[in-house]
Amino acid sequence: MSESEDLKSKLHTYQNDSRFPNQNQTHRCFQNYVDYHRCIKAKGEEFAPCQEFWRAYQAMCPVFWITKWDEQREAGNFPALGV
Numbered sequence: 001m002s003e004s005e006d007l008k009s010k011l012h013t014y015q016n017d018s019r020f021p022n023q024n025q026t027h028r029c030f031q032n033y034v035d036y037h038r039c040i041k042a043k044g045e046e047f048a049p050c051q052e053f054w055r056a057y058q059a060m061c062p063v064f065w066i067t068k069w070d071e072q073r074e075a076g077n078f079p080a081l082g083v
Helices: 003-010 026-043 048-060 063-075
Strands: none
Touching: 026 048, 026 063
């Protein structure tokens, strides 16, 4: 068996497991992004709890989502209210 065939036999996608319903973190990612921007708008960037939201969305969200959301906020057409 070649090296690539051996690797393919080891890698596979597991089926959905109903014991872990919170595997899709998309909503959590988006919510932390929104909460961070609402927090800094209300309290300022130096407010320590705001940094927790920042760390959370930086760790969870793909960079291209963050870039897209930043562009939408700057253009005034971001889907969340108050950000």
